[in-house]
Amino acid sequence: MYSFTIPTFVQVLEFFGTFAFAISGIRLASAKRFDWFGAYVVGVSTAIGGGTIRDLLLDMTPFWMTNPIYLICSALALLWVILFGKMVIRQQSTFFIFDSIGLALFTVVGIEKTLSLGFPLWVATIMGTITGAAGGVIRDVFINEVPLIFRKEVYALACVVGGLTYGLCEWLKIDFIVTELISGISVFVVRILAVKYHLSLPVLKGEKTSDD
């Protein structure tokens, strides 16, 4: 009585996004000479950490506790790095595309889950950003580095743009599916353009201080 369901297009995208996020964590862990277990934990935290924080803040059961696919997907990412370690570097641009797709998708999922619980758009935008970007912060805390997205990447800001675009589409009473698409594409495009043209936010003028 097993039933096999053909995965939807969104599920396929989600799988590749999770895979790319996990790969990013596992690669950084391997540069720090973590063992397989450590690399898996960092990979899985990168992939599901943002959504877990979102679900804790929304008081929902974390999404990965109801479906093992995310942990299996991260395990496959570990296997991929173990088997094709050196190739992964050459696959960099492919993973960058997957990673950006994941970012777009995770952001839209975070926005919609939050809106469906009755929270306003500004909360949903924050939750979308957390879903997309907080996993990378956990990853960088685990490998004991200053989080990358705080210093140079227009990564989380792409999520914020996605949230604002989502709100604009809703305000214009655009169809639900089209709103999802436009919002996700806006995240993807901002991310790709930022990397291609080396766009970044201004750095805050530093002061030398060890005092608070």
Place this chain on the structure above:
Amino acid sequence: MYSFTIPTFVQVLEFFGTFAFAISGIRLASAKRFDWFGAYVVGVSTAIGGGTIRDLLLDMTPFWMTNPIYLICSALALLWVILFGKMVIRQQSTFFIFDSIGLALFTVVGIEKTLSLGFPLWVATIMGTITGAAGGVIRDVFINEVPLIFRKEVYALACVVGGLTYGLCEWLKIDFIVTELISGISVFVVRILAVKYHLSLPVLKGEKTSDD
């Protein structure tokens, strides 16, 4: 049909406390050359991180998800540092006062929220301490430094004193408003005295070890 409510005295204090906490995070982020987004995240985490952990432990909706004022206040703090970066250092003593007011206020808010849910005083004291001090720990983890309050500042201990004072006042059946005031003032005074007279807790005698 908009209504404008004159903010209460406590709300004014809370605003300045949030502002001072966010400034402390943003300044340390700027010393690490974070970009504007990173500095904002560190500032906002310093300001609302403690209360968020408290609300997660108490199974409540995090307080900042129901009112955008805390995020707006942190954004104003970022604007302040961008515009008046160098002046902020000269404003140090002003911010120190605000920071101590914030600490006192956050501690009392944390204690009362916990007691109102039926928890005993020892849990409330811990929650008050977390509300006041955990934001600074998150800040230091994000900038990849050993948390300051673990090493030299009588900061969290001021919150513990506030909790014990609160309990003492309740035991003496002192009026509610007076209890709040005395508890808050005790936090403020301990913090100010500790900094003025360079009071600190003993350092644990170190052993050189990298083993657990």
Place this chain on the structure above:
Amino acid sequence: MYSFTIPTFVQVLEFFGTFAFAISGIRLASAKRFDWFGAYVVGVSTAIGGGTIRDLLLDMTPFWMTNPIYLICSALALLWVILFGKMVIRQQSTFFIFDSIGLALFTVVGIEKTLSLGFPLWVATIMGTITGAAGGVIRDVFINEVPLIFRKEVYALACVVGGLTYGLCEWLKIDFIVTELISGISVFVVRILAVKYHLSLPVLKGEKTSDD
């Protein structure tokens, strides 16, 4: 009308396990020259951090908020290190045994709490592992080190073995108490053997990169 209950054998083990976990955190904090407060926070986080994350994920009130014994036990551990600092190093093998007992016990507690809420075994195994191992990760984040268990210790893996053993016993319809015992012993034995024979997981082949 006070009643004194004779603690059960499991409660005695739990007390020693909490004590050993707290000692491990306090010792590492002392090597970083933390003050007493900082050392206590690191100790208590090592001891109760894993169970707290588990309870947040399971949407339960964190276990230590209903019984002060865990905080008292960690305070005794701090007192122990203050009084017998140098001796603690010579007590290393005793604490290693306690630590391994704690690991085994915490893992089984985590598994059973999760199963009792209706989650499947794979979720319970993860929660058992988090209960046993996440406290050590928080400890290492607080002292600003790369988490030890990600790099060289077969620590968390012992928890995973415990989860699988638990599932196997259930599948074989073995008695509940015996299942608990076998599962706990399997964690303990894997941990002891791994340390005795210097077993470790393969390290992921590193690539030198600071990019994601």
